[in-house]
Amino acid sequence: MPSHTALPIAVTIGDPSGIGPELAIRAWLGRDCPPFYVLGDPAQLVARAAAVGVTLPVAEVEPSGTAAEFRRALPVVPLTNTLLESPGRPDAANAAGITESIERAVDDCFRGRAAGMVTNPIAKKSLYDAGFRFPGHTEFLGYLAEQETGETYLPVMMLAGPALRTVPVTIHVPLSEVPPLLTTDLIVSTARVVAADLRCRFAIASPRLAVAGLNPHAGEDGAMGAEDIRVVKPAVAALNAEGIKATGPLPADTMFHERARATYDAAICMYHDQALIPVKTLAFDETVNVTLGLPFIRTSPDHGTAFDIAGTGKARPDSLIAALKLAARLAAAEHAAA
Known part of the structure; x- marks a missing residue:
């Protein structure tokens, strides 16, 4: 699949x-x-620009x-679909x-028309109301990749962010459901994907992974929960046995200084907040959501749709700009490594 910085x-x-249209504007x-180019409705974008006091030339x-x-x-x-x-x-x-925009961006990546894709935020409820059957963007992108290649991802x-990269092994699930979902195999599989993309897309020849414990003080030798001994520690050992540099389980409260x-x-x-709180605290406006493990580059602003300020002109494009710059850097690194 072609990928080129041009x-x-x-x-x-x-x-x-x-706020997606405003961010692009x-x-x-x-x-x-x-x-970049936007996969959208030109009339809707011009109308949004006018709503926020901008005269927008569209090509x-x-x-x-x-x-x-x-x-x-x-x-x-x-x-082909108009947007309200x-x-x-x-x-x-x-x-x-909304879904056509995503599908066509993926197709453009596969056909060598785009170096990568940046997704503006979606709201799941309105999509669910229309019959969308995926939990979110990431799962839909995985499905589209599998449909294109026949492979599983x-x-x-x-x-x-500028000073920190974090990966949650479990994502949008209640905290009470994390321990039963967390397995050694899931940690290892996730870390393999991270190490592979750090090498080929972030140009880090020998990635170093820090693996957080689940419990306070990483379980303190079992005194605060057995999961770190029973689940996390074997995952770290397995990663090192494969040649992936990993340390842990580490107490999460001392990992991020x-x-x-x-x-x-x-x-x-x-789990979700263990990963997102530190990176957003350090650089809220510059943090980018990156999907690893796909056969194309996808980044996204690390915030939601912000319906409460849509159309007011208050939306800041910092995270979208950071997502665009990171997508271009990842494309350049992937091209250089090819």
Whole structure:
């Protein structure tokens, strides 16, 4: 599958009732990012620009026309589905366009028309109301990749900031469900994907992984729970036996200060908040959601649809710009390693 730094980045519209359209508009206005095109509805984007006080020149293009148009207009690849302009009011009628935007971005990556894709935030409820059957973006992307290649993938979520990368082994599940879901095999499989992508896309020749314990003080030799001895420690041993540098289980409360962060390239965390709190605290506006383990590059702003401020002009494009820059860097590293 072609991947080249000269190719533009495909940006999905996300939920058009959220701040995704504004982020794309603001990112283009500043143009402090690699060239990109939006898979969206030109009329909806122009209407949103007007709502936030911006006159937006739009160029309807094919992906190959992005570079020629990017300096003078926001390049938009029109969808076959129109999108309603209803800031702050999600509507299931937009579901077809939202999913089409994602599907076409994936196809552009596979066909060598885009170096990677950046997804704007979606709201699950309106998609579910329209029959969407996937838990979220990541699972849908994994399905599309499998449909294209016939292979099975384990998509892994990484939060990447300027000073810290974290990976939650379990993600959007209640805390009470984490211990029964957490297995040695799941930790090992997740860490393998992380190590492979750190090598081929982040250009880290010998990745170092820090593996967090599940319990306070990493269980303190079983005094605060047996999972760290029974589940996490064997996973660390298995990773090292495979030649993947891993340390742990480590107490999570001492893993994220500056000196500790200097000793590893990514932290493998046991549950959602253990991974997301430190990275968002360190760099909320610059942290990027990266999906590892897929045969194409996907990044995303690390925030939601923000329906409460959609259409007000308050949305900041910092995380989208960071996602665009990271996607371009990952594409360049992958191309250099090929």
